[in-house]
Amino acid sequence: MPRTFRILPFILLILLPFITKAGSIPMPPDTTVTEVNRSRLYLLSGGFAAGYSAMLISLNKAWYAEQERTDFHFFNDNSQWKQVDKVGHFWGAFHQSRAGIDLLRWAGVPDKKAILYGGLTGIILQTPIEIFDGYQADYGASVGDIIANTVGSAAVVAQELAWQEVRIMPKYSFHTTRFADVRPNVLGSTLSEQALKDYNGQTYWLSVNVGDFLKEENKYPKWLSIAVGYGAEEIVYNSSSGNRAAGFDAHRQFYLSPDLNLMHFKGNSKVWNTALYVLSIIKIPAPALEYNRKDGFKVHPLYF
Template identity: 80%
Template sequence: MRQRLILHLLLLLLCLPRLSMAQVQPDTTKVSNKRLLVLGSAFGVGYTSLLISLNKAWYSEEERTDFHWFDDNKQWKQVDKAGHFWGAFHQSRAGIDMLRWAGMPEKKAIFYGGLTGILLQTPIEIFDGYQADYGASVGDVVANTVGSAGVVAQELAWQEVRIMPKYSFHTTRYADMRPNVLGSNLGEQALKDYNGQTYWLSVNVGAFLNEESKYPKWLNIAVGYGAQEMVYNDPEANAAAGLDAHRQFYLSPDLNLMHFKGRNKVWNTALYVLSIIKVPAPALEYNRKNGFKLHPLYF
């Protein structure tokens, strides 16, 4: 299955102009038809253009067949599925906040905006379903759905996001073993090398405590997931190459960037966007090959 992090980033970038407006306090007394028209038109034009570009860049020269499904659930130690969850979560998060900005009633904004991740990702799965070399992935669809549901559940339960999915990256030696797939430069590797990608759930501990608690509201605790020694998507191909693909689990402190929001719209938008990234910090790792390992600073 092709690399998808770049697609998630492109779709999030599509949201950025609207996110800067969404930092303005919404008028919850009535729906603004003008704002809804701006959102609908911008997304319609932007997303259609993106799909056309992707179709030309990724699919036009590949062999096509009848629509079919492809089981890739055992590939890449499911790090790619974590990426789907991360992307769909933040797309739906942005969708909810933009509908709030447009003045839509709270529950409608949550339910309709919460579908954003699924709606943005589903056409890509359909495109994949017609490709001879792979196909549409049930695992991807499930990960997208769970990601969107994750933000909806938190908004309904707590009226805010308290458990934030995040992404971090470090370079690895494995990209040099297969640069055409894992990337030949830093930018490509950040998007393609699953060995260097870590996906986190950053928990806003302070939000679960009472107001009198002295726990610092800016300090989150994050649990992370990644994997190593994956040059091929197929586990047997990795083993044949002498690689022992294995999972990695992490525990690390993190910054609750949304705690530092102020009155400046540009500042707040920057914090909103940066909150999808895990801040480098010390981390405790566990994996089955080496047991526990402390990283003084982990990216």
């Protein structure tokens, strides 16, 4: 099981106090910031540095200290888990960088600098963990993870530079599966663990805000997005051979579903805007059309 997903709750705890501020930030071109708020910038950088340093030290002592260590090396896991873990890395890095950009805007950093520097947040958060992994005997630093993290951060930077907003939002959804009971130590024994570890129940989406690509006079509802999703099932073991040996037929799943553009509903309430900002990383349950090679096309009246 990829280590990054196990530490994701710690990263979210570090970002959460700042995300609550980022959620109510007016986005350009509504507001043009001309002066850096140094007190906010110092608060942001100091709080982030302290929180992230504490997390890395705690992980190194409490988790990595229990693992057998070797010289630094790389580990090729690109063929494992039908690449659902790599898509998850993309999703995580995207939203970490998205928060980093908006937090620098909150601190008054000029917009292009906020985009370029804040866009590095996902890479900055994830790279030290890959370095730690590189010294572990049971695995190693993953080039695939590093690439997925970089592409995730680059995706939000590209959209901000091109459109000054996010029009294609990566999202996550989850449902419980019977496969977690087969290997609860790997896929999770509780709901919270399964949400992080059971790739059979995870679906990752690209939600396209169609209305943002149309002219202002177009009557298409801007709150209605179209999402394409990717997942996999019967991946109980990380390798295809392991799944086959256990009688599982690991296969990919592709989805098409309507979605809500939650950021369209922003208002004057900071609490409301923050809630929308945080929830925008999750795909709202909705009807979905699925295709996979085992069953062909399937219709889900309500898909999580």
